[in-house]
Amino acid sequence: MSSTVEPREGILRPVSAGVVSALVAFTSSFIVVLTGLTAVGASADQASSGLLAVSVTMGLGCILLATWTRQPITVAWSTPGAALLAATGTLEGGWPVAVGAFLVTGILIIVTGLIPQLGAVVARIPVSVAQAMLAGVLFQLCLGPITGMAENPLAVAPVVVAWLLALRFLPRWAAPIAFLVAAIVIGVHIVASGATIDAADLAPRIQFTAPELSVTGMIGIALPLYLVTMASQNVPGVAVMKGLGYEVPWRRSLLVTGIGTVAGAPAGGHAINLAAISAALAAGPEAGEDRSRRWIASVTNGVVVIVLGVASAAFGALVLLAPAGVIAAVAGLALIGTLASSLKAALAETGELVPAVVAFATAASGIAIGGISAAFWALVAGLVVRFVVRPRRAPAQS
Template identity: 45%
Template sequence: MHDQAKHPSQESRRAAAAATAQSPQSGLVQPIAAGALAAVVGFASAFTIVLQGLAGVGATPEQAASGLLVLCVGQGILAITFGLISRKPISFAWSTPGAALLMGAGVPQGGFGVAVAAFLLTGLLIVIAGIWRPLGRAVSAIPLPLANAMLAGVLLELCLAPFRAIAAAPLLALPIVLAWALGWTFARRFAVPIAVAMTGLIVALATPIPAEAWAHLWPEPVFVMPVWDLVPVFGLAIPLFIVTMASQNVPGLAVLRSNGYEIAVRPVFIATGIASWAVALLGGHGLNLSAITAALCAGPEAGTNPARRYIASVTTGLVYIPIGLGVGFAAAFIAASPPLLIQAVAGLALLTSLAAALAGALSREAGRLPALVTFVTTASGISIFGIGAAFWGLVAGGLMLMLERREHGAA
């Protein structure tokens, strides 16, 4: 079944093209809905970590809000620009693992200005990673079964959310799951948009808008002067760079590759490094490729035509910018919403990506065990030296693949 969907006959391709030509709007609903969902899920699932991470290295509430604002706007501009130029669903995000690292780093001597200097240095290191070809090739040369296995491990936790939501809040979650199931049965192309619409209705009915949201409707960017105390700057920048590359950029590239998109690494790294410089001066800790939410834009839930899925990443950028401009209101509203509902609809949307990733990882007997090791290591959620499970999944799977090939070579 999966192979038939992946390699349709000429007759089915002509029929699909004819259907799209007859109803051009139908080809826009899926990528637009997927892109909007990716922005909402990306913001809602991690903005508190960003605020707490910035506060953990000395940011005032105003500086932390400024950082969140410019991160939203910056990743929105990057997604729109790269989507329109490359015609590929390249998605961007802030570094959630990096923000988590900041939460435990402590306030450096010299205050938040030292952290801002570290953010600038991290952006410089990412630019160097884009310019230095051997590093770029190493990042992009991941075996496809391992990339699929890592993607499946990353998606597993989120895909469990709908069923956890049913157990925790059945009256709120069951209507969303049932709406998705009915949509999948009778109007498969619109199953996810139907679930998104149901979620919006339930959240609107179940979530009163907090009064404090109106008081901080318009955010204010705050300039922060960097303080170049080199020892603490390097002590914070080096681990932040490693975590960002290992836990965001490598999985982000793997998501694109596993969905059939090959991209040039150099311009992406250079652009995200330069963008990180810009947001750092206003309190943002860095921008990079998206990992989990990228699957919404690059996978089948963004439409049956891979050539048009870039619309999803452009939509994500267009949604992120107003979220950033209304970050105070949006943060208060989403924080008051049941978080499991947002995670549940994202998990439903990503089930097809999880199925495709598992099929791609385990389809061939050769390399199946290394792919399985990658999957279970990534799904375990372990973190060693501040580096996330996705990186260690690739390491473990890569080592197993080397041992397997050595054994076959010796035989």
């Protein structure tokens, strides 16, 4: 009897961990993805297509890497990257230029996997400046709950209160619970307003867009998206896994996520990468004591994310019918934890405070010079200030 129960329990733990990690990852940030894609010019259908594309590519990435390596390697969409898009806005040339930038981002990730020296160059970007840039981008979105409370308190307040209570008692589920309450608020709003949803609008759909390459797209989206994805997702993802006792195959991981990004770009997918938070859920003790079976959690994660991605059009329709302020509030609440982590990393070293604050302020300003987004100028400003104010090391005495 025990010999039958033990194998079942050994599989049940990683499967349940995989389901939880997928649900947390998807429901906590899919609104950020839709917001970012819409901000750079996607229509509602194109944004839903992009959400479906990144869901499928990250799910397949999870399944492939986990079965290939027999490690609980988890792939996720780039949430900071989506936040970057939301802060960037539409560039000249619109959605096709954004799609071209997504394609180039994937190519850069592939090249980084093939050429270790490029990864070393990215690693040399000061953590303080890179994280301050990301914090400035996130700051704009994290104002959503505040502006939403002022604009539409009756609709937004229940979402904020639910998030706050969940943060106290169920912190891992805070963002998903906020989304669940938002869905209830939207449902009540739909009934009260008499709005209707066409069943055809709920069917999953893929809309391909021919990519267009432009200088502003490369500098304004592709380069910042690549750097954010590498510095805020891939590198921490490797660190999380190492802390749990796993050595992530860097080249294989970048090749899989880079190819996945390239494949998803024409359908509107912005970027996929190694996961950090959901990686901890799938690779930690929650996935069972038997470390040799934890890879099953990542496979399960991939399957569940693909299933959720099939409902992307339904999620998109829900967002379109939301009352004023609700979606911005949910997106902001989902990113507050990431903002806190970015600020902590940016301001960790006393000698880096001024360059970090300059990078943060530049990114938070939302300026666009020459059609190039604030994220790029934040990196430039932070690096220039750092070069000027940071004392040079004195030459060694002979």
